[in-house]
Amino acid sequence: MLIEDRLKELRDKINERVPSGIRVTEVEFEGPELVIYTDDPKRFADEADLIRVLARDLRKRIVVRPTILEDPEKAANEIRAVVPDSSGITDIFFDADTGEVLIEAEKPGVVIGKNGITLREITKHIGWTPKVVRTPPIESSTVKQVRQYLRSVNEERKTFLRTIGRRIHRDIPGRDETNKDAPRKDQWVRVTTLGCCREVGRAAFLLTTPDSRVLIDCGEKPDNAGGTPYLYVPEIHPLAQLDAVVLTHAHLDHCALIPLLYKYGYEGPVYSTPPTRDLSAMLQLDYLDVINKEDRKIPYSSNEVKTYIRHSITLNYGSVTDIAPDIKLTFHNAGHILGSAIAHFHIGDGLYNIAFTGDFNYSKSRLFNPAINQFPRLEALFMESTYGGSNDFQPARSDAELKLYETINKVLSRGGKVIIPAFAVGRSQEVMLALEEGMRLGKIPHVKIYLDGMIREATAIHTTYPEYLNNDLRNLIFREGMNPFLAECFQQVDSSELREKVINGDPCVIISTSGMLNGGPVMEYLLNLAEDEKNALVFVGYQADGTQGRRIQKGWREVPLGRKGTITINLEIDTIDGFSGHSDRRQLMNYIGQIQPRPEKIFCIHGDENNTIDLASSIYKRYHIQTHSPMNLETYRMV
Amino acid sequence: MLIEDRLKELRDKINERVPSGIRVTEVEFEGPELVIYTDDPKRFADEADLIRVLARDLRKRIVVRPTILEDPEKAANEIRAVVPDSSGITDIFFDADTGEVLIEAEKPGVVIGKNGITLREITKHIGWTPKVVRTPPIESSTVKQVRQYLRSVNEERKTFLRTIGRRIHRDIPGRDETNKDAPRKDQWVRVTTLGCCREVGRAAFLLTTPDSRVLIDCGEKPDNAGGTPYLYVPEIHPLAQLDAVVLTHAHLDHCALIPLLYKYGYEGPVYSTPPTRDLSAMLQLDYLDVINKEDRKIPYSSNEVKTYIRHSITLNYGSVTDIAPDIKLTFHNAGHILGSAIAHFHIGDGLYNIAFTGDFNYSKSRLFNPAINQFPRLEALFMESTYGGSNDFQPARSDAELKLYETINKVLSRGGKVIIPAFAVGRSQEVMLALEEGMRLGKIPHVKIYLDGMIREATAIHTTYPEYLNNDLRNLIFREGMNPFLAECFQQVDSSELREKVINGDPCVIISTSGMLNGGPVMEYLLNLAEDEKNALVFVGYQADGTQGRRIQKGWREVPLGRKGTITINLEIDTIDGFSGHSDRRQLMNYIGQIQPRPEKIFCIHGDENNTIDLASSIYKRYHIQTHSPMNLETYRMV
Ligand SMILES: [Zn+2]
Ligand SMILES: [Zn+2]
Ligand SMILES: [Zn+2]
Ligand SMILES: [Zn+2]
Ligand SMILES: [Zn+2]
Incomplete structure (x- = not known):
């Protein structure tokens, strides 16, 4: 059926159900939604159940708009x-x-x-x-800019959404069951691994059916080698024929190269939660900035970030959405960072269900509820394995916090400074909340906690989306009016003068990006504070292979920094596990133990080679589910 | 290095080694060979060792040609x-x-x-x-036509070979080890399964590296549904960027759709042995003929068969040949049919070695030596599993022949006719040799053995390439001057009048194509002889799922034939195992048991689902080699 005929059919069905007198002027697909334009939005709104009933009967997400909008x-x-x-x-x-x-x-x-x-x-x-x-209690310039920008490209976006709407609802050959002469249609579902297998970084997975192609994530590899997913292989080309890009969360190892797709010809939508859209734009711009400062070749410009935002379509958790003729996407809370989602795909008419966890945390954190592991249906699961190794047990968060307090007390009391490298998004806020409470309850002395990099802005975005935080924190902020992020101990560093003052000033705590010491302002602190053994560098997050963070953590004492020379490491090096936004080994196993329904196949990805292999074999042994530890550049048939 | 510079370097090296006075006028890549043009071919020929030394030092296949050829x-x-x-x-x-x-x-x-x-x-x-x-003792019209055609497109072919020669020897990025600034090159080898996995038919495997893409086989699925390999997936597109197509042997499940590639934009070479080129052209034309007679849509015309022949490059067993910048191909005897080859690929500079067996027979047959399983190096093997099931033991050939004699005696003595459906190539000749000997030694009566379909022409091609037959048969034909294929019992059926006479005539044996009763003249015999229970239908070859042959073998007694109506099966149905051109289960296991060197990975393909899975798991259990039973549309990383 042609798209015009389908729209006509929908218009007829809607007219049948709409009470006489309410005029429907137009029915149009816009992005994943079916938009009903009417001269009588008031009467439409009066019929409280009408939209719900239409949505149920037509199996579409329905939005009603007035034909003409008021000034x-x-x-x-x-x-x-x-x-x-x-x-x-x-x-x-x-x-x-x-x-x-x-x-x-x-x-x-x-x-x-x-x-x-x-x-x-x-x-x-x-x-x-x-x-x-x-x-929001703290104004986010990112959110403001994103909204302003989207308003400024109104007309273009309208056209874009209609184009996408029609693509999503296009006919697929062989769909018409009444036409027996149509060529017999193959049925298959495949996943091609374009990165993030037997490694952490450059997440990119291609989900394909005979009719549709969806890319899940498109990140960078945080090893300073500019590692990108295998975007040059033919499987993903031409990019213009991709139906959708789905972004699980805003960390750069998942989102850094999404703007690049537009440079290479992609023109379709990027689906994410609203906070992921804003956080990813912020981090992408920061990423370009860091690369630029290091005189590396930037892969794209801020123009492509704008293009990405212009093509972004946001979905909240739980909203079942058509993103291709035969694929429905639903995001579920992943508990990892603000807006992080498990992407669940329902393919065909009950043919297959597959979920990609992105990064997830199966324990409740100070910020988020635990990751969801209950799905209507599920046959295959691609799960992260960052802490999938058989010994990758993380201490309880409360123990980690105690250890952090102890370390800080020790370093401050000898007159040193504590540098905590952290991802701007997620880890920083967890540590901030722990430190604020520690200070408030007198477990650590009142010193300044300097935030450098995008941390404050990331925090502002958190407070813009309170519905994405867990209940306790939301209540603390809004009911009890005690926003820990606004505590006076925190001070943003926003100039090199202040940075210098911090470096030469009193004992303090510095939380700064990047989290794995691959660039960012934290390098400035390290360069100036590393030689003094009174100071301490405290890792609170995972350090990927190939990063400076991993090298220093492993004990390197001379760290080459390119043209900036070499850092001699004399300061104390600590690693405090337990602040992770990732599930540890026990939680990964429990996640599968309690998952509903039980998938047929599990693919362990996003972990070092040993970890993915170990987790895959342990899940197989314990739960008798078929598991794989894929390599990059492989393609697996699901059905 | 640019190709012109490389040729200049080669020219300089050649000039250094050529005795002074011999003028080298041009050095050019033509297909996989390096061609030296000289005014003095006579003196070049006098220096008996010169070409051999140059080939060894330059690591190229070298051919010397006179600058100007004599009339x-x-x-x-x-x-x-x-x-x-x-x-x-x-x-x-x-x-x-x-x-x-x-x-x-x-x-x-x-x-x-x-x-x-x-x-x-x-x-x-x-x-x-x-x-x-x-x-050749029997003149083959195919061979004659192929040779005539190739002569008629001389000029075009010259250009083609030079283009291919330059493509094969093109620079690949990152190859230059002296240029450290070149982008770090990924190293990987992948195989994508485009057909023939967990099924018999539509063989097609894509071997890729970052620099090169090679398609191995491109066959049809013999199930009357027009099944083709998955040529629509992006992995193989654009076809113009394929470096090479490698054809293991001439059976239609491996070669039928090669001409189609040219229709869809492929312009490169097809590598095969010389007999495979001729047999495949013959079978492709017959294939078009059969489809045409059945009023099915032909996928390509005889023009594309010509295009294929124009782009064919033949290689003999054992000749190591550059087919892409980083891939060398060597064919080895597969023992399956005339010219059948195991395709061995050496990738990179010692990076990886992978072989595709095509179809192979690890026992000596009346026609061929057993398949080769000794390779200089081997890491991965894609092996056929037609008889890979745990009970797929075939009787010895001598027992099979005895049973055939018995059956024939029984049917002839009750006044019936024996129909033997057989592939034109391979099976027919094996049965012919057995029947001729049986008649000569008085084990069966002297009756006419009618050959219908391409059998006689296929036999002629066998005698054109005696070096591809085993020693015993070659000696019988050439030393002892007793060519069994010329025995007077054989009579070719080449008109519908004669066919009618055979059908209405005396008891006899009819060997006719197609081998799986999916079309061909054998259907005519079956249609007319099936109702008479005096007659017999004797299967001597594998019947794939979905073919009429398989249905009748399984016991169907009413076989619908489309517009030709329905055949009622009253005649005797026999299956005589043991004539197979395939290894049986025991031979498949022995092939791996005795293979040298032991590969790291084995992929069991070209067999029904149960057989590939069973063989894969048995090889793993017995030999502790990692095995897979891939599905179609998967991609495996080799390295
Ligand atoms: Zn993450
Ligand atoms: Zn991640
Ligand atoms: Zn393409
Ligand atoms: Zn074969
Ligand atoms: Zn075959």
């Missing part, structure tokens, strides 16, 4: 008139692209009203679909 | 003047394409002379490189 200024006034002042509205953004108006308020509940009554009232008055968010 | 008519006269009359020259073909003159003679030894003295004399006189072949 934003006038609409803003109407919103302020309808919503009680006690809501504390701080901003109103009109997004003509989606026909949504984003209402930022200190008390979103008041804007929404009981059972959504105020919200429906707003819709009736202004046509725009209201979306209410809580005013 | 063919004049040259033919000179040949006849030099060669003694007793040689019995039957034809002289000049192939301007290669600068070779093919001298067909009843006694080739006389043309060659003691230690090649007469041959060198010829070279000195005429410039053309003489190649001496024995006059």
